Amino acid sequence: MMNGISNEAFVLGCSAIGAGIAMIAGVGPGIGQGIAAGHGAAAVGRNPGAKGNIMSTMLLGQAVAETTGLYGFAVAIILLFANPLLGKL
Numbered sequence: 535m536m537n538g539i540s541n542e543a544f545v546l547g548c549s550a551i552g553a554g555i556a557m558i559a560g561v562g563p564g565i566g567q568g569i570a571a572g573h574g575a576a577a578v579g580r581n582p583g584a585k586g587n588i589m590s591t592m593l594l595g596q597a598v599a600e601t602t603g604l605y606g607f608a609v610a611i612i613l614l615f616a617n618p619l620l621g622k623l
Contacts, residue, residue, distance in 0.1 A: 545619050553613040559606025563599045570595055 574592035578585050612618070 541623050542620065545623065546617070549613040549617055549619060553610035556606045556610040556613065559609075560603040563603040566599045567596045570599070 570592055574588055577588045581588075
C-alpha cells in the first residue's frame with residue numbers, strides 16, 4: 535500500500551485513465567471521414583459521370599480510416615472489462 539491506495543485500486547485507476555486516452559483515437563477518424571465525404575461530394579459535383587469511381591474510392595478510404603477508431607475502442611474495452619493488468623499483481 536502506498537498512501538492508503540491498494541495495488542488493485544491503482545491498476546484499476548490507471549486502466550480507466552488509459553481507456554480514456556485510447557478513446558481519443560476516435561477523434562481522428564471522425565474528422566478525416568468528414569473531410570473525405572466533403573471532398574467526395576465536391577468531386578461528384580464537378581464530375582457527375584465519375585460518381586461510381588469517386589464513391590467507391592471514398593468509401594474504401596473511410597473504411598480504412600475507421601479501423602483506427604475501432605482499435606482504440608477495442609483497447610478501451612479490454613482495459614475496462616477484461617483488465618489483463620490485474621493478473622500481473
